[in-house]
Amino acid sequence: MKQKNTILTIIIFVLAVLLAGSRYLSPTPQTQALSDEVEPYLGPMMGDASPPSEPVKLVFIHHSCGDNWLDDDNGNLGDQLGANNYYVSDTYYDWGPDSIGSNTDIGHWWTWFRGTNSYTYTQALYDTTNKHASYTRPMAEPGGENKIIMFKSCYPNSELRGDPTEAPPPIDSNPLRGQGVGANHTVANAKGIYIDLLNYFESHQDKLFVVITAPPVQDSTWADNARDFNTWLVEEWLDGYSYSNVVVFDFYNVLTDPDNHHRFRDGSVEYINDQGGNTLYYHSGGDNHPTAAGNQKATGEFVPLLNYYYNRWKSGGACQALSGASITGPANGYTNTLYAFTAGYTPSDASTPITYTWTPSPTAGSGAVVSYTWATTGTKNITLTAENCGGSATQPHTITIKIKGHYNIYLPLILKNYAPPANGGLVRPSYLVYQGAFTYPTGDDWAYSARALAYYPDGDPGSLYATGHDQNDSVGEMTIPEPVISDNFDDLPQAAILRPLADITGGWKGNCTYNDDCQYREVDGLAYLPNVAKIAWNLNDWYNV
Known part of the structure; x- marks a missing residue:
């Protein structure tokens, strides 16, 4: 039978010493001592990006850049939307009452949604099944109105002038209202237009409005303003808007660098907008129309994001704001x-x-x-x-x-004022000083343990690798709390588990073949090898004599 030990505490004999190369004790950045790989944390799965279960009618207001994005030989957005159960329609130049489709600058959106004839324009928009770009509809027309309204201005709208910190004017005095790109096309005026649009969107909860930001240009003159404005649309415009029927896709941002993203990833929206510059990355010469590569990147990021926004909107209920x-x-x-x-x-x-x-x-x-x-x-x-x-x-x-350097640590055993003679010498009690004790982690797996210990020097004060229960011979890692001198066991601090107990021998502890009388093997030695940053172990064969 294996010997049963009493409840174990570790008695620490400590002298403050200097140790080079120590590091803050944290299980995340430590060198991997039990395994060469760590499973990455992917974050909580918080949302549903699955396509709608039934066909949903969608209409996209655009001009040439949107046409390219939809086309099956360019951005392929139309076909991908169809594959996700959206029945796609789109408008172009000269479409609709008063040829309203020709007007898609930021100031024109006020005319579409807030102007005198907005009911006429929007009702035609909700009813249309117009198809201009080249894409395939994989389902029959499902009937009813368009439920998703996408709208995008073309790239000249990224040349926003003015001071980006200027406050937006009231809509009644906003000179951009109903106007195209020109001298009044400033960041402040554009913000004022979008702020006023929320009045219309709030009163039409039966529609999902999707703002597609204008693509970037190659000229850097007003590029910083474009970045400020589009970031504002994504991060600030909807602050205080308590409904889920208005969303933004930063088409601009996606096209400024391969590492800039606006997408649904790992259960939440990922918005990265600080890589590269503020101008068009995906271009061909002097043409400001995004290339097929840029449009396809945008398609890959937008469609799952749209699925999520649609599912959130359809789930109903008011938005629960962050606090x-x-x-x-x-x-x-x-x-x-x-x-x-x-x-x-x-x-x-x-x-x-x-x-x-x-x-x-x-x-x-x-x-x-x-x-x-x-x-x-x-x-x-x-x-x-x-x-x-x-x-x-x-x-x-x-x-x-x-800086990594010299810091006080606690060691299980350290010599005090001892210099061994040339011919060797014994370690005597007078060389040691008692500094207290701490307890092992709780749980049966850690009872009857500590046959083998190894000090791991990374951190301040480092950590201990130790065997657990002597019937399991697993190895785990624990913290080294500052010891306490006390006669009361309950006063002693308890070590925390950094790595749970595991078989580090790869099954060898159960492979009892070395000796014919061997009954089982025990992990009876551990040592940290700094040259390879690994924990070494050894086994012995246990047998009755």
Whole structure:
């Protein structure tokens, strides 16, 4: 029978010593000692991006860039929408009453939805089955009105003038109202137009209105203004709008760089808009019409996002606004070390999708889980902005970064004022100083354990790898809390589990073949090998004599 031990505490003999190369104790950035791979965290699955179960009628107001995006030999948006159960119609130049289809600049949207003849224009829009671009409708016309209204201005609308910080004027005095691109085409005036449109959208909850931002141009003169305006549309325009029937797709952003995105990913909306520049990336020479490659990228990002927006809208109910955001992550760290941070929000039933924007841009990751590393020491600031259909919430976080170097640690056993003689010598009790104790993690798996221990030096004060219950011979990792000197067991701090108990021998502990009398094998030795950053182990054959 294996020997049964009493409840174990670790008695720590400690002297503050200097150790080079230590690192903040955090299970996320540590070198992998039990496995070479870690399963990535993909974030919570919060939304439904499946296509509608029945055909849904959609109409798209556009000009040449939208035509290319829809065409099956360019962006292929029309066919992809059809494959997702949308019955697509579209309008072009000269369409509709008063040839309203010819007018698609930002100022013209006021004419469509808020002007004197808006009822005439919008009713024709809701009823139309017009098809201009080249795409295939894979289903019969389902009848009824168009339920999804997409509208997009062409690329000249990205040349927004003026001061982007200027306040939007009241709609009655907005000189862009009903007008095309010209001297009054400023950021402030464009914001004023979109703010006023919400009055119409709020009164038409039976429609899903999808704003497609104007594509970028190659000229950088007003490119920063275009970025400011389109970011405002995505992140601020709908603050305080309590319904889910208005959404934005940042077509502009998707076309500015391969690494800029506006898409539905891992259960939430991912919005990355700080990679590359603010001008058209997908171009061919001097033409500002996006290339097929850019349009196809936009198609791949837009269609699942539209599915999600549609499902959210159809689920009904008012938008549940965010009330707060949170960041989970370390408060201390070391240079040139990757640390993970996880976003959270309140209330837990806030409407999704949640868009997460991290400042500064993360070193790695996106969405709810990102990672940062810093090359310099000091206090580093991270800001998270979480946003949904009802508004946004911001949360700061600070982390103090130190250079890897010399820090006090606690070791299981350390010598005090001892210099061994040339011919060797014994370790005597007078060389040691008692600094207290702490307890193992709770649970039966950790009882009758500690046959083997290994000190892992990464962090301050490091951690311990240890065997668990002697009938299992598994190995796990635990923290080293600061020990306490006390006669009361309940006063002792308890180690926390960093890595759960697992078989690190790859099954060898059950392979008892070395000795004919062997009954089982035991993990009776552990050591950390810094040159390979791994935990080494050894087994012995246990047998009765």
